[in-house]
Amino acid sequence: MIRKATPPARVGVFGIGLAAYWPQFPGLKQRLEGYQKEVEDRLARFNVNVVSAGLVDTAPAAREAGERFGGEDVDLLVCYVGTYATSSQVLPMVQRTQVPVLVLNLQPVPAIDYETADTGEWLANCPTCCVPEISNAFARSRVDFRVVSGTLRDDERAWNEIEDWCRAASVRRALRTSRVGFLGHTYPGMLDMYSDFTMVHAQTGAHVEVLEMCDLAKRVNAVTPSEIDEKLKTGREVFQLADSVTEENLTWAAKVAAGLDRLVADFDLDGLTYYYRGLDGNEYERLGAGLIMGNSLLTARGIPASGEGDLKTCLAMMIMDRFGAGGSYTEFYAMDFVDNFVLMGHDGPGHIAISNEKPILRGLGLYHGKRGYGVSVEFKVKTGPITLLAMTQTAEGTLKMLAAEGESLPGPILKIGNTNSRLRFALDPAEFVNRWCQEGPTHHCALGVGHQLKRIQKFQSLVKLPLAVVGA
Numbered sequence: 001m002i003r004k005a006t007p008p009a010r011v012g013v014f015g016i017g018l019a020a021y022w023p024q025f026p027g028l029k030q031r032l033e034g035y036q037k038e039v040e041d042r043l044a045r046f047n048v049n050v051v052s053a054g055l056v057d058t059a060p061a062a063r064e065a066g067e068r069f070g071g072e073d074v075d076l077l078v079c080y081v082g083t084y085a086t087s088s089q090v091l092p093m094v095q096r097t098q099v100p101v102l103v104l105n106l107q108p109v110p111a112i113d114y115e116t117a118d119t120g121e122w123l124a125n126c127p128t129c130c131v132p133e134i135s136n137a138f139a140r141s142r143v144d145f146r147v148v149s150g151t152l153r154d155d156e157r158a159w160n161e162i163e164d165w166c167r168a169a170s171v172r173r174a175l176r177t178s179r180v181g182f183l184g185h186t187y188p189g190m191l192d193m194y195s196d197f198t199m200v201h202a203q204t205g206a207h208v209e210v211l212e213m214c215d216l217a218k219r220v221n222a223v224t225p226s227e228i229d230e231k232l233k234t235g236r237e238v239f240q241l242a243d244s245v246t247e248e249n250l251t252w253a254a255k256v257a258a259g260l261d262r263l264v265a266d267f268d269l270d271g272l273t274y275y276y277r278g279l280d281g282n283e284y285e286r287l288g289a290g291l292i293m294g295n296s297l298l299t300a301r302g303i304p305a306s307g308e309g310d311l312k313t314c315l316a317m318m319i320m321d322r323f324g325a326g327g328s329y330t331e332f333y334a335m336d337f338v339d340n341f342v343l344m345g346h347d348g349p350g351h352i353a354i355s356n357e358k359p360i361l362r363g364l365g366l367y368h369g370k371r372g373y374g375v376s377v378e379f380k381v382k383t384g385p386i387t388l389l390a391m392t393q394t395a396e397g398t399l400k401m402l403a404a405e406g407e408s409l410p411g412p413i414l415k416i417g418n419t420n421s422r423l424r425f426a427l428d429p430a431e432f433v434n435r436w437c438q439e440g441p442t443h444h445c446a447l448g449v450g451h452q453l454k455r456i457q458k459f460q461s462l463v464k465l466p467l468a469v470v471g472a
Contacts (some may be wrong), residue, residue, distance in 0.1 A: 003302040004270065006322060007177055009048045009169035012074035013040050014065050014093065016085035016130075019057040025120040029055065032082035032124065035108055035152060039080045042159065046166040053093075055082065062089045066096030076169040076462070077101045078162075079134075081127035087137035094143050100462055101138065102165050105131045105149040106158065144461070168458035171322040174270070175463070176205025178318060181269045183211040184276035184288070186309030192442040195311040196397070203399050203465065204315060209267050213276050213284045219266070220259030220287065227258040235293060235361065238300075238352065239377070244363030249290075249374045256287060257294025264303055271318050272298065275309040289374045293361060295349035296377045299328070306444070307348040312391040312399070316446040317351070320389050323455055325448030326354030327389070328381060328419060335429035341409055341422045342429050344388075344447065347376060350419035354449045355379040356408075362417035376417035381408045386423060387452040390445035400466040402439050404432070405451045421447065427471045439468040 015036040022029045033055050044050050051072045053065035069077065077099055079090060094101050105127045112125050131147060138145045146165070150158030186193050197208040231254035235241075241250070264272070272295065278285020295305035304317035306329050313329060320327025328351035333343040352359045359379035390402040406425040413420035425432045453469065460467040 006170075006174045006270070006302065009075040009166060009173045010051055010072060011043060011048045011076050011078055011166060011169060012051045012053065012069040012072065012097065013043065013078045013080065014053040015055040015080040015082045016089055017055055017057045017082045018085050021083065021123060022057070025123060028083070028120055028124060035082060036080050038152060039078070039104065039106070043078065043162070043166065046163050048166045048170060056089060056093065057085065059088050059092060062091075062093040063096065066093035069093070069097045074099055075173050076165065078104060080104045080106070081131060081134075083123045083126055084129045087130070087133045090134050091137050091141060091143070094138070095141065101143060101145040102162065103131060103134060103145055103147045104162070105147055106152040106155070107150075108152045110151055164455050165458050167323060168455055168462055171319055171459050172462045174322045175315065175318060178206045178270040179209055179268055180206055180271040180273065180311065180314055180318075181209045181211045181263070181267055182309070182311060183216060183272060183274035184213055184309060187275050190308065190443060192392070193308065193310045193312065193444075195393075199393075199397055199399070200311065200315070204463065206315060208311065209269065211263070211267065213287060216259060216263055216287055217283060219262035220256055222262065223255050223258040228254050231255070231257045231294075234297065238297070238359070239293075239361035240358045242360055242362040245361055245375055246363060249363055250361070252286070252290050253293040253375050256290035257297060260291070260294040260298060264298065269303060271304045271314045273306045273309055273311045273314040275307060292348050292374070292376050296352050296359070299349055299351045300353040304351075305329075305349050307346070308444075310442065310444050312393065312442055313444040313446060316389045316391040316401070319456075319459065320387070320446045320448035320452070321351070323448070323452055325387060325450050325452050326351040326381070327446035327448045328354060329444060330388070330419070330421075330447040331444050332433065333414075333420065335433065336422070337429060339409075339411070339422075340428060341424040342432060343413070343420060344423050345380075345413070345418050345420035346444070347418045350377050350379060352377065352379060354381050356382045364417045377419065378415065378417050379419055380413050381421040381447055382449055383408045383410050384449065385451045386421075387448050387450065387456070388445050389448065389452070389456060390441045392440055392442045394440065394466070398466060400440075400468065401456070401460060402436065402441050402445070402468050402470060403453055403456050404436065404470040405453050406471075408449075423447075425471045432471055435470045439470065
């Protein structure tokens with residue numbers, strides 16, 4: 001399965017120094033420019049587009065660089081501190097750009113040779129000198145900034161931190177440039193999931209494309225036999241077929257999956273949330289019942305699909321997916337007080353790319369709480385570290401994120417055609433559920449692999465949405 005390409009962040013990079021030094025210390029500027037080139041080359045390895053303004057050494061040059069960065073629509077500014085520079089050379093730039101700033105206080109050498117170093121050598125290794133000054137100017141001007149201190153080379157702690165910021169900036173760009181399809185309507189009565197599309201657009205930048213079931217029906221009806229055959233081949237390769245899967249239901253799921261591919265392509269979708277009841281076995285009921293396999297395949301390709309019309313959780317799934325963590329549609333199932341874990345999962349599509357083994361396609365004679373019948377997906381998430389991310393809404397209308405880190409455990413799960421995972425957190429099951437619910441979550445969340453909290457916290461600082469961490 002080929003993943004849909006997502007746009008990388010645009011990172012504006014500039015170095016700083018003091019123009020008065022260049023005639024006093026020949027070669028210093030060129031040396032600092034070489035260090036900055038190392039920084040830019042390392043940043044490019046983090047899958048971002050680097051926009052460089054070079055070495056900025058005067059206030060007028062800072063204003064020009066700020067205008068350039070503004071025109072380039074950068075997501076993050078990286079200020080490489082080469083040597084001392086006045087804060088007046090930096091502030092005009094970031095004020096024109098109005099995006100968060102990462103100040104890199106990376107010393108070229110672990111320690112200066114105190115016996116032989118002259119003033120020029122000290123100036124080539126003194127980024128720390130002006131970082132407090134710059135920080136003061138930023139703080140008093142309400143500029144959002146972070147400082148990363150360390151050494152230019154052989155400092156994985158510092159560079160891992162910088163990489164996380166670049167990844168967070170790429171996720172922010174992916175979200176704010178995304179197009180999410182809303183197919184049908186929200187599951188009736190689930191008040192937590194009702195969403196204000198304008199609020200979503202205003203606070204995340206994501207566009208919500210309202211789709212009708214007839215948009216899907218038209219594309220499913222246009223599917224060719226060769227497209228169905230290709231999806232049947234994919235289904236048999238990707239899934240383990242349970243004995244309960246009939247050829248008729250599998251063929252229908254393959255046809256709907258091919259129609260979904262057409263829908264995603266025609267509307268240029270990056271995500272999809274959907275639900276439709278239908279009535280008395282009519283066309284739309286049959287379409288709604290046949291979506292699970294196709295939407296699981298879409299989710300694994302980086303096009304998250306959330307059921308029951310839960311738009312907010314679709315956004316959380318997208319965030320987790322863009323961090324490379326998966327992000328499977330999940331809800332609370334039960335608490336296990338014997339083995340101390342929470343059982344979590346969902347019927348319908350899941351992120352099969354993070355399954356612990358080949359996912360099962362199981363035939364169901366009914367979907368609990370929903371109309372229709374057909375095939376459903378069953379698996380559990382890989383054992384090891386996991387992260388939950390939820391997107392909810394406050395009484396004031398602000399989107400809010402909830403996150404928790406834990407562990408996916410081995411062991412049996414329910415064999416009911418649903419995704420299931422045994423998840424253990426630092427808190428016991430009862431206390432974890434209590435604290436999670438106290439934050440006013442939605443019914444669902446995104447379950448991803450790995451501990452992603454540090455990256456989520458950086459993403460939160462970029463998008464300016466509240467974040468509650470449960471069990472930290």
